[in-house]
Amino acid sequence: MEWDAPSVDTPRAGAEAACFHCGEPCRDGSHEAAGRAFCCAGCRTVFELLTENGLADFYEFGEVAGVKSQGAPPPGQFHFLDEPAVRRRVTQYTDDRLTRVQFRIPAIHCMACVWLLENLFRLQPGIGSSRVNFARKEVSIGFATAEVRLSEVAALLTSLGYEPDLNLADLDQAGPAPGARRLWLQMGVAGFAFGNIMLFSVSSYFGLDHFSGPHLKKLFGWISLLLSLPVIAYSAADYWRAAWVSLRQRRLTLDVPIALGMAAFLLRSAHAVIFEGADGYFDSLTGLIFFLLCGKWFQQKTFDRLVFDRDYKSFFPLSVTRRTGINEERAALSQLRIGDRIVLRHGELIPADATLADGAALIDYSFVTGESAPVEKQPGDYLYAGGRQVGGAMEILIVKQVSQSYLTSLWNQDAFRKRPRHSFATLTDRYSRRFTASILSIASGAAIYWAWRDPALAVPAFTAVLIVACPCALALAAPFGLGAAQRLLARRGVFLKDASALETLAAAGTIVFDKTGTLSAAGLGEVIFAGEPLTPDERSGLFALAGQSAHPIALAVRRFLKSSHSHGVSQFHEIPGSGIEGRVAGHWLRLGSASWLNLAAPRPGNAHLMIDGHYRGAFALACGVRPEIQPLLQRLARTHELALLSGDNENERERFAQLFPRGSEMRFNQSPLDKLHFIKERQAAGRTVIMVGDGLNDAGALKQSDAGVAVMEHINGFSPASDVILAASALPRLDETLRLARAAVRIVRVSFFISAAYNVVGVAIAARGLLAPVICAILMPLSSASVVAFACAATSLAAWRIAFGRERTAP
Amino acid sequence: MNASASTSENPLSQPAGRGEKAVETFYYDNRIVRAFAIATVIWGIVGMSVGLLAAVELFFPAANLNFQYITFGRIRPLHTNAVIFAFVGNGMFMGIYFSLQRLCKARMFSDFLSWFNFWGWNAIIVAAAITLPLGFTSSKEYAELEWPIDIAIAVVWIGFTINLLATILKRREKHLYVAIWFYIATALTVAVLHVVNSMEIPAGPWKSYSVYAGVQDALVQWWYGHNAVAFFLTTPYLGMMYYFLPKAANRPVFSYRLSIIHFWALIFIYIWAGPHHLLYTALPDWAQSLGMAFSIMLVAPSWGGMLNGLLTLRGAWDKVRQDPVLKFMVGAVTAYGMATLEGPALAIKTVNSLSHYTDWTIAHVHTGALGWNGLLTFSVLYWLFPRLYDTKLWSVKLANYHFWIALLGMMFYVAPMYVSGITAGMMWKQFTADGFLQYPNFLQTVQQIIPFYRLRAIGGSLYIVGTFLMAYNLWRTARAGKFIPEEKAQAASYRTQLAAHEDRAFSHRWLESKPVLFTALSLVAVLIGGMIEIIPMIVVKENVPTIPSVKPYSALELLGRDIYIREGCVGCHSQMIRPFRSETERYGEYSKAGEFVYDHPFLWGSKRTGPDLHRIGGKYPDAWHYNHLDDPRATSPGSIMPRYPWLLTQELDTAPLAARIKALRTVGVPYPDGYETNALAELNQQAAKIVGNLKNGQIKAAPDREIIAVIAYLQRLGTDIKAAPPAAKVAVNN
């Protein structure tokens, strides 16, 4: 019969046969099964597994339904799930007979996945029902505890290509926010009552009077009263509770006027029904509550969408060196798996809970626990995330999944919070208190005026004024406008601690630069060694010593030596700003600045080497200035006062003099303390100072400045003292960042103005009794949502214009 | 018949989660589905054939061969009941029994109840097919069946509801798909509607009088009438659309969230419609406006459903070209959209003043019936038979032909009705320049629209031909395949893997235990019992007439009225003159609410194939009525009214008079006590007077013939109000 869709079993032609299971091209065609080509053993095993258990229909669902699978998982991969502690956290419910578990499976993408994951009981008899929640890409499986182990279930899923995402940290997110379900219920009740009461009041609009329906007017009145009770008790419960809480704390929030308005309406209507036999205003009261709830739902949906990509911090720039076999590779935090082996050097952060594999560990938990005394750890001990290694390199074994949110919370600790002098947060607090008070006074004024002029309008006017006013734009415009800017900057490699950092950037007056690591990049220039040539084991010894530190000069020396095998280093010691020393293969090596080694006649160079007390020579790093620094400084000079503070010696002065505009302050041989005093001095002169440094050795200056910007290469250091982390690639566009910050602040001020205008006009019309309360209930949520949407849209437009501006004027 | 080889274990009887195996095997019951499917096809053909006969009789009155049992008055209710309750009823049950089991992944709760529903429902249909032609009717549209059958309907329907709800309770799929919600709404609401509208006091084995009177009866009837359309012809079919359309199109429904909103919006306020059938009648004005406002609001949910249906096909429209099932489905959903837009338009008072009582209403009804219900039932049948018999449809070409024939049939039915409806409506209202009716004689409009009745008959016959083609096609499909009585299925019961702590979360468990079920049933019984007491008490108080001169009917007039009801005169004649100058000029003073207080049941009617009769009393001499009823064309040439010769020959049965008067007194008609004893004497005296009038009209008639009672009733119609002036004087001084 021709209307039957062509069956799918005709093998697909194609130059290079596509894998029947997952559609990827099969290069070598070595995997064959039942006349079908597969790209790898994994897909073939899944195909065989399905066909044997009568699930061949899977392939008729869609052209390419399968998910590329790596075949059966390595045996031990999910054993940890069977440990009671982990098992208790993963499963939702378990007893001797039945266990229910919920896995998040990102690979779910189509109906075939839904169908396959809901027919698991055909593959594994112990499994009972399995239900897929497509929106949250989760599958909840119930299986008989006796017959199947949790790890077997996970292994089965992985063998089908649907590997569960076992992110233990954020596992305990509950089901859908109960609030959302409650809001649905409240809206349902309010809608039901509003619809039916409206039908009763329609009849009195069309002339129901005593003659045509003797008792009916009274009946309709009472039924309207009864129907509106659940709405007032249940649907409007949140408004009453919020108003009561704020009254008890004598803090007038927005809910007080709304609750007051509703109460006035309720009393007036009840009076009309009970005493006057009329049918009151219940239709507009329930309509008011219904539209308020719809507004709240609409607001919630728009904010969820705006906030959705807020966790920009999830691709936090932190990366670690992972040891695979003998060589080391750089790995981003998100790629870390349990069981990886990580190399940590001096000053690097422990990304996740781990056990010490080897190397002497001296852990400084200063910004986790606050006390700075480093703690001695032996191999095999348990190390908590957040600690910093002091001293030589060590290797650790990751035990727990990396939790980005924990690391970022470290960064936002109060110890490092700075309060900008004039931020929007203080502004909104001051105004919102006065706002509610003024609204209440206007409303009661209108009520009194109308009670005298035209009593019928008294209550509606009073309620309308209370409902229409909405300060939420004041409270929300700043966080959302600046939040949008933060997200846009994050995409360009500029990570801000919080919104107030953006405000400070906007108000910046003076920009202080550090030289090493900021303007000049260690990796760029080539290294020249002046001195007696080193023997091969001296070279590998120095290579090992330099490997212990993450200082740019040490990295440059290591790259220069390029020796392959490494020695053990003991008594390693690094003095910030001076140099490093340690005992390697019996020799005592010291590498550092001339003053630290108190050399009599130092050769020209940045880092001097001393082996067993003999001065052997100096490494001269050609100062590789980052590209496009020169045009950046020209552009910044037009609007900001610039200054350069460097810990190195004078010999770079004239080189930087050409870069910096005339008259900008340049100081060399600055110790971290000198830098601190210079910034204090400028701040005392009333300037807002921004310090741009590499965040490692000038932490104090960064902390003192109004906004500390830490320039990070592919950083493994991490300095909480900084307010902004700037990826090295984003440094040349620093001026754009400042321009966007100023634009964002301007936009928030504009949205304040819009909100104020809306309130003034709305209250004026409402006071004159022209606005029905129902319409106010619609306007109020609409206004706050539109102001917030405006703030976000304008910010992204500004960012786009600035970025677009750059392409147009690019050299 | 209900040998159930299945493991239809009944979880209600055993506590859930008692160590059952995680996965259960069970069987879907296809026998009941096949039974309902076959009944649908048979009753479809029967109902449509009766409809065709009625259509032919409208332009060719002699088609009733002077045989009283197939006269238009009696077969019109047979047609409406057969098509609605038999064809659409069985079709609905077929759809529900098939889809409910698949959606709940469970067999029907009890095979006994399923077959009780099947045999009970079809027995009721057979009873209707017998009693209606015999004239046993309550005259209330779509609820014409007499009280014994009403009770049977209630019992069978409650049996179906229990079976439906219990199957849902023991489902293995936690989520209730939107179609199931539509089925639940249908079951609950039709039960309430039927019970409330069947409130009647029996006055004999096949005779009863409605508890409500006049305006009340009208409002309750049309509250039931509209909602019967809503909850019997629309919501179950919307449920079937949401199941069978995605199945036939191999595509998930366009927006599942829209279907949820559509359902709850429709259900929360759907129960209010009704008064839009009574616009410009004696109903108070505000009630009419309420009905109008509500009907206009109905467009939103209805069109929400239609769009959701049609948009499900986006991306699959090329399949509609060859696939007959999809063609029928698209035709049905589009017709649903048209009917649900035309309905609210007709509910607007100005439009209604033209369309009420004309053929336009008939066009609207048949757009919905032939289009929405008919085509959707055909599409489900064409989709279902290949599945039940595990084979392909015997001939797709034939099914496509059926679609085009059905569409043509609809065109030939609905278009002529639009033209004749508007023609009649305009001609009734037409005034000459100097203020007289352009067409004073009602027959002038009848002559004008007879050709359109012929075209409509052609449309109807085309539609039936299509149905015959379908029947043959399905029969050959069945013969070609092998019937699968029990379809095997496997699913894990979501109850067993429902962890204990979740039970506490939503205490669903106590809902299923047996005691709760019985308390619910007893609650329903109490509710119905209570209603039977309360309503008469309320309604009786209302019957104090606002017009003092209105008196109850005399015994002879009462029997005449019952014959009027028996012959189904209300099918073509209305008794409600609207307050328009065109109607007061043609018929007389417009009808007041107070005139109908003793009319159990009300006879306002909803179609004027013939003129309005409310002020017929005294307009023509008795002799004219005698000759007209014997042969309408003798007194008014060109009339299409059938002949009623048996009224002249059949003897008036006065035996049940006492019982009927007693029944009427219980529903509030103030017959003096002991009136039954001398009622017969008064009857004979009034009959003799009429025979006297007939004699000086050169007609010899015996006083005990039925025609005498009918003439008495017709001469009494609308005369009470004329007698007002003298009575008013009398009333003033006492």
Added chain:
Amino acid sequence: MIILLFLIPLSIALAVVFLAAFIWAVRSGQYEDTSPPALRALLEEPNAAKAPRPIVQPPQP
């Protein structure tokens, strides 16, 4: 129009029954995830009558 004294409370009672059904539905999590039900209704038992499988483009979650 006394009958309305009976008809209206009855209609409201029926509407309240449906409101209770709505509350039960929301509370028992019927509407937590609204895209798979539309798919699940389509899924057939593997050994059901050989009808063509639904060819479906991935729905938006």
